[in-house]
Amino acid sequence: MTGLTAKGAATRDRIVRAATDLILERGVNGMTLDEIRVGTRTSKSQLFHYFPGGKSDLVAAIAGFQNSRVMAAQEPWIDGLDSWESWQGWRDAVVAYYSNLTHKYCSVTALVNDVAPTDPALAAQVAALADRWLDQLAAGLRRMCDNGLLRDGADPDRLALAVFASLQGGLLVMQARDDIEPLAAALDGALTMLRAWAAEDDGGGAGRTR
């Protein structure tokens, strides 16, 4: 993808943005290139001009783009999850972000789930994105351990895994039921779990209970 003029870059960007919302609405297999062509007001040749690898190439770009949007929505909390307040702020930001969404597919993980078996490269890319996300959670918890906010014996990586699973599951159930409540309940549950690991003299109970 070298030698793109400003116009070309703009077109590519327009395609990614529009295609993201389309794909997120109906899934990878539920949306054809022709529909994307119409939805983005482009032509087939443009699609293949900017994404030589075809559909999976486009989906990869979409996954990266959507991931960046999701991560941006978690700013500034995601970068410093090392206090009870920041976790609550993060939870609120996540719920707020997904509350305003209209598309059906919310979790990139779930989106790519159905093509993962036939597209290992894409699966690996999404797995890497998920790992980065998970690492952000774990990093915060690790600092909380160091700062004595969590009890001895707390395993930051394992706790992060549990929180991440709650998040992904919340998104999945939210998607299936078209209701934000499962996500909210899942994240509140995850926070309750974390507070159960709070050091005794701290309590962590400063935050809301639900």
Place this chain on the structure above:
Amino acid sequence: MTGLTAKGAATRDRIVRAATDLILERGVNGMTLDEIRVGTRTSKSQLFHYFPGGKSDLVAAIAGFQNSRVMAAQEPWIDGLDSWESWQGWRDAVVAYYSNLTHKYCSVTALVNDVAPTDPALAAQVAALADRWLDQLAAGLRRMCDNGLLRDGADPDRLALAVFASLQGGLLVMQARDDIEPLAAALDGALTMLRAWAAEDDGGGAGRTR
């Protein structure tokens, strides 16, 4: 599906069983009817004879069958989740069941996720199965409330939703990483969360911490 002889019923059953493992391995869109035909040692006409609605009809049968297997694996715990010991037993049974599995797709919810937008009937069926599952969890928690095992203010339905999300998320992440640990961590997290709601004089801490 009336007028099936014993032989016909056996054939239909054989198809469902074999097709379940195939579909669970590669996903709905990743597995063609021709591959299913080969894998089940049948012919196209049989597939459409026993499942007049075609592929979605077959997938619906598979979803029901797999659901019954998954629920059976949770016996006897799933029917009486009204003590701390039963929750721990349930958690262990779930982890044990999925530990022995070889297929890639574990959660029926995730399986159907990718066809849900284009097949509302199937989506509704799976949603109903999920609801029944969720209700089992909620019923146990409700009894625990009544028996004073959970603090006042605990919302059984919401807690069940959080546990269910942890479970589904654990399965999803487990699938993506091909590792049982995410599921175990997610369920342990869910149990930790529940114990955080234990009535003061009980503690619920009798169970393991991880």
Place this chain on the structure above:
DNA sequence: CATAGTTTGGACTTGGCGGTTCAGTCTTTT
């Protein structure tokens, strides 16, 4: 044993969708 109904095999049809091609237009550069 006849006959109606069920079960089976495998070739055939159809359509949708990812991908290709090419001619034509716009941009940039010198």
Place this chain on the structure above:
DNA sequence: AAAAGACTGAACCGCCAAGTCCAAACTATG
């Protein structure tokens, strides 16, 4: 302004998977 190269539109191709058809082979009854 002219040439090189990036960008665009639309018709076209070919594959492959879902779904159809029909004749043959069973199986249950009278």
